[in-house]
Amino acid sequence: MSIPSLTDYSMPTTESLPANKVNWSLEPAKAVLLIHDMQDYFLKFYPHDSRLIRQLIENIDTLKTFCRQHEIPVVYTAQPDNQSPRDRALLNDMWGAGVNDHAGLKKICAALTPDSHDTVLVKWRYSAFQRSILENMMKELGRDQLIICGIYGHIGCMITAVDAFMRDIKPFMVADAIADFSEQDHRMALNYVATRAGTVISTTAIVESGEKRSQLTLAQLKAQLLSAIDENEDDFDADENLVDYGLDSVQMMSMVNDWRKQGIEINFAELAKNPSLNAWWKLIGEKQAG
Template identity: 35%
Template sequence: MPTPAMLPDDTTGWTLDPVRAALVVLNLQRRFVRALDQEGAPIHQLLTNTCRLMSAARAAGVPVIHSVPVRERGAALHVRQPGAPADGGGEAFAEEVEPRIGDAVLTARKHSAFARTRLDSRLRDLKRDQVVIAGLVARVGVMMTAADAWAQDLEPFVVADAVADHSAGGHEFALEWVADTCGAVTSTEGVVEIFTPAASTAEAV
């Protein structure tokens, strides 16, 4: 996983705000997690960091929204799955990041979480114009979701150490591309630090 010192420079000037943000978690179903784990991706860190993000978001009152692909798309997510078992368990979420009551789960028809879903309207209803993006796969779903968010006048923040790809090079490319074109790249620690004061304020109220 990239360290904060390895992140591309921010050119957006945006400031993440828990009152404006929603956390969007992409494609963390067991079949995709298993496939990337077999390829040597840093899945343990991905799940640990995403779990931290989800906990901090819930405590701060930041909406948590999960996006999953329709079942028939399978390998079109660009997760190679040779010999993957055809069991129903693959459709379940990885245990560490299972949705909880209050979370939303949307089914996307394309790589982007905005593709033929209610994500944009849901964000508007919640008065959220920033999206914090975590999950799989960095060069596919993460990039396209960030680009779609930017195209709809939202501010995407990709969490560098809470996304993964098939290779370190692919992971790095995705982060550089987002930073160059449509969004900000941040770290789990940075997001959690911003969300935690908001959680303390909410508890005091």
């Protein structure tokens, strides 16, 4: 009735991942990282000093570092140790008392201790969305992509991915940042998500996605400026001084910060030297080409 003793197996390699049915691209500005059930209790079923768990923790730590660098919110799930029979309900029949009988093991593993600005959700069922604020939180943040890592792959991780899909949230299951009961269960979870509910991706692919900066286009720059100065496009002169249109230094610095996040290293002095759409576009083009 309880979780069985688990054995080590090899994490899937990038070359062995299943083909995804959809071609979604991870967008850091739309994503949230979910670190699923990485509590000492669930890790205790693996061998002491498990090679699989060492790699799991290392890859999740890499994902968390990536998320800090790209301002992606980090959310944890953790089962409580004081679940009433009503709260635990059918989980008692399937898995026994769980964390209730192991209060000393309820903490997230020390290597992945949540930071003060991370969110820790109480976990009640397989899906992280069940009886939690996760969906509303993502809506308030304007984010509709969920990066999923943790344990166990074919139970909570997979069901959360399916639940996300049914809520129009795109799940990205990180193949080498989840662990499972067995390699067979792990593969089953990856295959199901890749063909039915989301995208399967590697830790390396996620990190590399942040290095691929999207190019700012002239149309995007013009739209950004028109929005800032509240000017009609038909009345806008691309060679006119933007300050004369009402653009101020605060707005210019805000643009500098936004562009730097896209990998465009530009400063206020460069913009102020010749503040017009055409002059800025020439400068930005040179920066992007460089």
